Amino acid sequence: MAIDCLVLGAGQEVGKSCAVVTIGGKRIMFDCGMHMGYLDRRRYPDFSRAAPDGDFTGALDCIVITHFHLDHVGALPYFTEVCGYRGPIYMTFPTKALAPLMLEDYRKVMVERRGEEEQFTAEHIAACMKKVIAVDLKQTVQVDSELQIRAYYAGHVIGAAMFYAKVGDSALVYTGDYNMTPDRHLGAAQIDRLHLDLLITESTYATTVRDSKYTREREFLMAVHKCVAGGGKVLIPTFALGRAQELCMLLDDYWERMNLNVPIYFSAGLTIQANMYYKMLINWTSQKVKETYVTRNPFDFKNVRNFDRSMINSPGPCVLFATPGMISGGFSLEVFKNWAPSEINLVTLPGYCVAGTIGHKLMSGKPTKIDLDKDTQIDVRCQIHQLSFSPHTDAKGIMDLVKFLSPKHVILVHGEKPKMASLKGKIESELGIPCYDPANNENVSVPSTHFVKACASDAFVRSSLSPNFKFSRRIGEYGFSHSGDTEVRPYLQVRDERVAEGIVVIEGNKAAKVIHQDELPNFLRKERHEVKFAYCFPAHSTKKNEEPDHNFTDGLQCSSRQCSLLRALLCELSKEFRQEEIQDFGEYIKVESLHVAVCSTDQCPYRVGDHPLSGRGSMFLCCSWLAGDEQLAWKLISTIKTLDLGLPL
Amino acid sequence: MKLTCLSRGKGFYFPPCHMLSVCGFRILIDCPLDLSALAAFAPIPPGFSAVRGEEDLERPVDESDGCESGSAERKNTEKPMNAEALIRSEPWYKTVANLHLWNPSFIDVVLISSPAGMLGLPFLMRAKGFSAKVYVTEAAAKLGKLMMEDLVSMHEEFRQFYGTQEFSSPHWMKWEKLESLPSALKEIVLGTDGIELGGWMPLYSAADIEDCVKKLQRLKYAEVACYNGTINIKPISSGLEIGACNWTIRYPDGTIGFVSSSEFVPGHALEFNYNALRSCDVLIYSDFSSLDVLETANKGSNYAVPEDSSTLSDLEEVLLHADESSEEMDKLKFISSCAVDAVKAGGSVLIPIGRLGIILQLLEQISVCMESSRCEVPIFVISSVAEELLAYTNIIPEWVCKQRQEKLFSGEPLFAHVELLNGERLQVYPAVYSPKLLLHWQEPCIVFCPHWSLRLGPAVHLLRRWHGDEKSLLVWEEGMDSDIALLPFDPKEMKMKVLRCSFLSGIVLKKVRPLIHVLQPKFVMLPEDFGRQIMSPVANSYSVLHYSVNETLKLPILKEDSELEITADLISQLHWKNLKDQNLSITRLKGNLVMSDARRQILTSDELSCSKSEKPPLLWGTLDLQRLLARLSEMGIGGSLQEDSVTDGSSDARILRINAPSEALLEIRSTSTLISAANEELAFRIRDAVDGILDGT
Numbered sequence A: 001m002a003i004d005c006l007v008l009g010a011g012q013e014v015g016k017s018c019a020v021v022t023i024g025g026k027r028i029m030f031d032c033g034m035h036m037g038y039l040d041r042r043r044y045p046d047f048s049r050a051a052p053d054g055d056f057t058g059a060l061d062c063i064v065i066t067h068f069h070l071d072h073v074g075a076l077p078y079f080t081e082v083c084g085y086r087g088p089i090y091m092t093f094p095t096k097a098l099a100p101l102m103l104e105d106y107r108k109v110m111v112e113r114r115g116e117e118e119q120f121t122a123e124h125i126a127a128c129m130k131k132v133i134a135v136d137l138k139q140t141v142q143v144d145s146e147l148q149i150r151a152y153y154a155g156h157v158i159g160a161a162m163f164y165a166k167v168g169d170s171a172l173v174y175t176g177d178y179n180m181t182p183d184r185h186l187g188a189a190q191i192d193r194l195h196l197d198l199l200i201t202e203s204t205y206a207t208t209v210r211d212s213k214y215t216r217e218r219e220f221l222m223a224v225h226k227c228v229a230g231g232g233k234v235l236i237p238t239f240a241l242g243r244a245q246e247l248c249m250l251l252d253d254y255w256e257r258m259n260l261n262v263p264i265y266f267s268a269g270l271t272i273q274a275n276m277y278y279k280m281l282i283n284w285t286s287q288k289v290k291e292t293y294v295t296r297n298p299f300d301f302k303n304v305r306n307f308d309r310s311m312i313n314s315p316g317p318c319v320l321f322a323t324p325g326m327i328s329g330g331f332s333l334e335v336f337k338n339w340a341p342s343e344i345n346l347v348t349l350p351g352y353c354v355a356g357t358i359g360h361k362l363m364s365g366k367p368t369k370i371d372l373d374k375d376t377q378i379d380v381r382c383q384i385h386q387l388s389f390s391p392h393t394d395a396k397g398i399m400d401l402v403k404f405l406s407p408k409h410v411i412l413v414h415g416e417k418p419k420m421a422s423l424k425g426k427i428e429s430e431l432g433i434p435c436y437d438p439a440n441n442e443n444v445s446v447p448s449t450h451f452v453k454a455c456a457s458d459a460f461v462r463s464s465l466s467p468n469f470k471f472s473r474r475i476g477e478y479g480f481s482h483s484g485d486t487e488v489r490p491y492l493q494v495r496d497e498r499v500a501e502g503i504v505v506i507e508g509n510k511a512a513k514v515i516h517q518d519e520l521p522n523f524l525r526k527e528r529h530e531v532k533f534a535y536c537f538p539a540h541s542t543k544k545n546e547e548p549d550h551n552f553t554d555g556l557q558c559s560s561r562q563c564s565l566l567r568a569l570l571c572e573l574s575k576e577f578r579q580e581e582i583q584d585f586g587e588y589i590k591v592e593s594l595h596v597a598v599c600s601t602d603q604c605p606y607r608v609g610d611h612p613l614s615g616r617g618s619m620f621l622c623c624s625w626l627a628g629d630e631q632l633a634w635k636l637i638s639t640i641k642t643l644d645l646g647l648p649l
Numbered sequence B: 001m002k003l004t005c006l007s008r009g010k011g012f013y014f015p016p017c018h019m020l021s022v023c024g025f026r027i028l029i030d031c032p033l034d035l036s037a038l039a040a041f042a043p044i045p046p047g048f049s050a051v052r053g054e055e056d057l058e059r060p061v062d063e064s065d066g067c068e069s070g071s072a073e074r075k076n077t078e079k080p081m082n083a084e085a086l087i088r089s090e091p092w093y094k095t096v097a098n099l100h101l102w103n104p105s106f107i108d109v110v111l112i113s114s115p116a117g118m119l120g121l122p123f124l125m126r127a128k129g130f131s132a133k134v135y136v137t138e139a140a141a142k143l144g145k146l147m148m149e150d151l152v153s154m155h156e157e158f159r160q161f162y163g164t165q166e167f168s169s170p171h172w173m174k175w176e177k178l179e180s181l182p183s184a185l186k187e188i189v190l191g192t193d194g195i196e197l198g199g200w201m202p203l204y205s206a207a208d209i210e211d212c213v214k215k216l217q218r219l220k221y222a223e224v225a226c227y228n229g230t231i232n233i234k235p236i237s238s239g240l241e242i243g244a245c246n247w248t249i250r251y252p253d254g255t256i257g258f259v260s261s262s263e264f265v266p267g268h269a270l271e272f273n274y275n276a277l278r279s280c281d282v283l284i285y286s287d288f289s290s291l292d293v294l295e296t297a298n299k300g301s302n303y304a305v306p307e308d309s310s311t312l313s314d315l316e317e318v319l320l321h322a323d324e325s326s327e328e329m330d331k332l333k334f335i336s337s338c339a340v341d342a343v344k345a346g347g348s349v350l351i352p353i354g355r356l357g358i359i360l361q362l363l364e365q366i367s368v369c370m371e372s373s374r375c376e377v378p379i380f381v382i383s384s385v386a387e388e389l390l391a392y393t394n395i396i397p398e399w400v401c402k403q404r405q406e407k408l409f410s411g412e413p414l415f416a417h418v419e420l421l422n423g424e425r426l427q428v429y430p431a432v433y434s435p436k437l438l439l440h441w442q443e444p445c446i447v448f449c450p451h452w453s454l455r456l457g458p459a460v461h462l463l464r465r466w467h468g469d470e471k472s473l474l475v476w477e478e479g480m481d482s483d484i485a486l487l488p489f490d491p492k493e494m495k496m497k498v499l500r501c502s503f504l505s506g507i508v509l510k511k512v513r514p515l516i517h518v519l520q521p522k523f524v525m526l527p528e529d530f531g532r533q534i535m536s537p538v539a540n541s542y543s544v545l546h547y548s549v550n551e552t553l554k555l556p557i558l559k560e561d562s563e564l565e566i567t568a569d570l571i572s573q574l575h576w577k578n579l580k581d582q583n584l585s586i587t588r589l590k591g592n593l594v595m596s597d598a599r600r601q602i603l604t605s606d607e608l609s610c611s612k613s614e615k616p617p618l619l620w621g622t623l624d625l626q627r628l629l630a631r632l633s634e635m636g637i638g639g640s641l642q643e644d645s646v647t648d649g650s651s652d653a654r655i656l657r658i659n660a661p662s663e664a665l666l667e668i669r670s671t672s673t674l675i676s677a678a679n680e681e682l683a684f685r686i687r688d689a690v691d692g693i694l695d696g697t
Ligand SMILES: [Zn+2]
Pocket: A067, A069, A156, A177
């Protein structure tokens, strides 16, 4: 049994996330994203590899979308409406609600820009979203009788989820994008300890380790404050959903505290609409935000107003949120063209911009001129602030998650090639887990867990049920979500592992049956044959003549001499074999199945071999034991032979 | 598996209560309160209100001790049924009496299927030794908490009126007092068979509620919770209420589907997901709602049981056919038009209905109705938790019906009350004496407020205010005796119109059988009241077992053998032995038995397989002496069979004496072989020979 992961997108890059996983005969497509950096056919995953004959509905059992970002959902309308996939599509409630806004926004930008031909229409988006089945967190969804999927909270943006998929005994988690630290409006990722054959994780920040969130937020606020204090305009290019709400909360709160009245604008009506959604989806935000829902909508920003195109060149300072993010076109580009030439203005960019966008150009080096196309050139004299906080987990978070889940294999996607290679090395060397970082269109195959079904007799089950507690140190649950730190604490884990010993019987072609060994003879209709051992030998006692020897002929009862011998033996053996449990039954001593008694008859058949030391008056020790305890028995016998049992007392 | 029905409950507000025993674990399903029993108590006398207590000069001091007056003529004579007969004391609350027969510390799991099903939880959870895990859906936990808080806050009025709490049993519980109650009230207090007095409890406190909710295990929709590795529990929507659910309970030897009162096409909550209950081994049917209807309606007249030969898709069509739901919608529309007619005529409307779904839908219907008839009066919702409740219903798209989920996707609020609140057509206040309410109060108006028992809450005050006004309307839900319910409100002066209505609260009778056919369980456990003729299992693939209250029904064993799973790694390490004569392969197995995800799994033991635990082979059959001799001589061990044999007890032993390489002795019996040798190595080699000849593993 194996799990195959065909990476159609986000292999050693960020953009057009798409992985087709075959597990237990089922095929799931995780994410169906588009690449913001390309305008040609490279913008979509190469779907033909998922179904060479073009029958996507037959080739895939379902599609799972992790969140509403375009690099995860951007190709979905194209795939369902143009390529013709008709099967089930799963996403969380917020993703289903918000993805159409993102898609529509993108579609408009694309059409606006150079009148580009539509990849999909508004009707396509609506038709596509109709087919989506919305799921709740942790809801166990039975896609069919064998395939089960479940969403876990991923932080990152509202509704972002990691998805668990299980077929038979094989299981995997595809993380999508996630954040291991809570931010202002979202909690941190949360997942159960699962038995996984494979973890497919994003690795945007494969090598970055971030310091406290507070300093990073402060840097941003300082930069913005300084700019507006100097009369400048701040352009914050963002997508309408996600970062926008987070940064807005941050600024709104700061404005309130600092008593600022410089206007904060939002470029599109989209955000007002978005807030309606956020209000209904408040259960998907952080605990702190959730608690306020009755009295105040935390997404009603006091200082935020709507922006109009005509205000671009109005005098005076302001802060403007403009879509799309990364300045990939549309209104944010229009504003950028106007504001970039002035050095008092500021442009803040997210921590990551896709290659091919203006944002990416601004971040790589300090360009003074940017060529928009062959006719347009923009002078860039404004300041550039790069946000150092991001809704993605950092390298430590990835390592923590991998350690916590301890999957048998890891595949890295959604990252940059050199950084991924370094993280891969770290996962393999520090955690000892095989790790892969396939490029686009590569396939990775890993073995999967398999259980053999059997039936068991009651006697076997009962015999295995005696508790057997074990203690071991394990990595603890994440304490995040409330405290905010992702510290991994070891805790003492108590496991109840019951030792199961029995016999497996397979009769003809029937299923295997496990029975208790005592049931076997009955099962076979044959009697059990036991192998026992016996050995009788003289005890070594230097004081054997001190007492008269009348005792051992009429010794029905344990005579004082026999008793003292056994007690002496017990005492010596207890000293020699501390780890064994030696039981005293009066007439004999018992260790496991070994019985040691003083022999009561001269005609004992078990006095095999010569006993040169023995003579009249010697006492013999008669030993018997069962097969299985031979080693122990012979060890004890050889020890007993060296003991002088006459000395003590 | 065993099922004990502790109470069949009484309609929507008092769901049934059961105790299940699965894999040795005790599972309690629901812990409700019978709030209809509040009817036995008198409401706070008129004129008293918690806040304006001091101004109130009419406080009837002489009556505050109720039954104490007129002690002489009381003896054994039943009082006439009038307002005076009601118990004048701080009310106690009636829990499921049969539940008190069980030791709370022996309960392992509690499952809560609806907000109403958790109203009795604080009593149970504060009981000594209680340590069960309580599972409830997140939404039901939230709504249940609000209902309990509202109850405590309404009850506060009694506390203020009657003063400090009586300890031990209150005066009304004394036998002579109970004797003098009119029979209808006696039945409420003692139950029909007179054993329910033990179920009465003084109300819990707000702190008890806090403690209780803190310990709940909240589940998302269809989230699987695993108890002790052994039992997987999963809530699936029942359609009855937001957050209300049915359960699947999977354990290593089977799956139980538990069906509480369910609605196929509800107007507010997420639909009854019956598909998730398909192919359970056992289906426990606990929807008594159609029985309540049966009792009053003529049995078997107006429903047609579909033929057994109907195809499954026909049956599913029957299930999803929404006649009962459109009937419900018509009812709501009728109520709305009556309400609007009343306010247009200058009267006010009081709607003391406790069902969230009905309230939310009536708010929508009434506002539509008012709009179309251009009538503008305020709608008030008065309850200590109303604001939170209304806000909450708009943030759980996961638990509303498909049709309302679509509203989320198009960016509209889930329920119309959100817009009504913005437009201030709808006003929400915590209590009748809220200063803001007094400021905005205006009549005629439409008021939604608790409590449907008409014994506590704002409803009592408003009913007193309006009961003499023939233009006003009381929309009242059937469920308790209306004569008793209205008793405190002076029947002679009661001029207010009363619109009595009842609402769908479960699966209608004609759908019961098709449902079971569609679900295809192996066994169905049905309340005995369903009568064998209605549910006769003729030509059905399932068996029907009937249960009745307080009798334990035991399920026949589902499977001969227990199922388990062995890791492929472990299987690959096994050494198989083929027994040709019996067409068998056998091998010894050693691993760790782990209960995980309600499965028994045998995993590779991670402890070092030290030689000590190496077990000797298991042998069977009789030893062939000739083969043994031949084998021994091959090994260079010489010996001879001794003719004489030893007898010990029952079996004869043949003796084999070995003389080379050294002396040894074998006693061979039919079921055992004893080896006596002076040295370890020789003994070991002889054993080896014996093992080789016998069959074994
Ligand atoms: Zn993302």
